[in-house]
Amino acid sequence: MAKRVLTAIGGISAGWGTVFAAILGLPGSVAAAGEQQALALPLGSRPNIVLIITDDQGYGDLSCHGNPILKTPNLDRLHAASVRFTDFQVSPTCSPTRCALMTGKHEFRSGVTHTILERERMSLRAVTLPQVLKTAGYSTGIFGKWHLGDEPEYRPDRRGFDEVFIHGAGGIGQTYPGSCGDAPGNSYFDPAILHNGKFVKPRGYCTDVFFRQATQWIEQQKGRKPFFAYISTNAPHEPLIVPEQYEQLYAGRVPEKTAKYWGMIANIDENVGRLLDQLKDWGIDRDTLVIFMNDNGGTHGCKIFNAGMKGQKGSMWLGGTRAASFWCWPGKLKPGDVDRLAAHIDILPTLAELAGAQIPAEAGPLDGRSLVPLLTNPSADWPDRYLITHVGRWPKGAVIDDFQYVRAAIRNSNYSLVFVSPQEKPQLFDLRNDYGQQKNIAEEHPEVVACLKVQYDRWWREVRPCLDFNEAAQGPPINPFKKLYWEQFPDERPTSEASPTSEGTRASEGTRASAAAAISEGATASAAGR
């Protein structure tokens, strides 16, 4: 019951500052403390869990969501067999969503306000989803993208994952000044992957590699312990690199970038289908909960189809934050739509409840709440709530409070209040009749504007102290993934990068970082005001 009290708090929790100051426990102590406190299982058994999250695929990049050109037959099959949350919200970019998913809280509470600049690092005080599941006896594995800190203490092997098979930074081959960077010169084909502390060089295309490794790991776990496989693809994030045959599915029918991007999704779809078939072949499909979601709004498909929404990745409009959310557990969950307001922050409390895991006190109050009532009954009692979106990404060294009303939004089931900039009045939208956020009704409903703004301001005061965690952090002179790679493969170290403090290297990295940042977030430049 204690857990339900914590998770019933909703999008805004009270007194976080006090609780945070009181946190003394270390994540490493969580498992030991929790092992004695396993709870009853609401659905009668403890599922294996496979959580698939794609990178920069939008809500509209699925044929089951109405895309008129893209075909995703395997994801459609999963959709048809799942409970689907149709108003499911994530954060506008990569690290923020992953942090919220891992902690059950708005990402700002863990200091994550960007995707680079050390501001992608999830506070070391955070209690993570795999740590919670481990208290209920789960094996935990991550396959793909982490993007919550590349330094050793921030990496997933110290954050609750037993099996770690990841690239660095926000994508394969990315590099930024400071800590955030992948193995040097890394590629989507035959990538260098950090596997439990050592680089390996598996053959094949990145998405195939991640699914293949996850499948092998699942095979080792099945029948021994319940497992949590977190499959986090770097695709279809830029750069748009995909085996030719997938691009050919769409080449000539849509712009070249969209053909590559949808080709990357077609490849993901094929991998999802293979994994679903494998679970069935092994006879564990009815013991396994498969969840599929995307991490933020779309990019290269939005101009063709965006499910009627405004905005895309990097935006506080709903097109930046609405995501797919499929929950498939054959024999346990009855397929169908759930239209109640749900979010990534709900995943931790939901999986904890399904696994019978006690959420440790060190986690503090969560923003999320368990979706179990809705998974079993789409019309279950579900009190309304407030959810906050803030794009973050203010420039390094900025006065943070100047950004309180920059690219942010607060919503409940009926209304969304959007802050574009401090110079503009906030805009109000009636989401029941205008999910596309076309008609600003702020003038007609000042009382609703005032109410939502009070809640938003309260949230800002609450999270404001947490925003300093990473703000002034100085990253190491050389990316930890590069350092580790060159330690393992000294012959591959270029002479120009021989000195970690080489100014030439740093300048060059800075330039590449700016260019890469422009590319990786460029699709959102107009929405993001950059």
Ligand SMILES: [Ca+2]
């Ligand atoms: Ca992303």
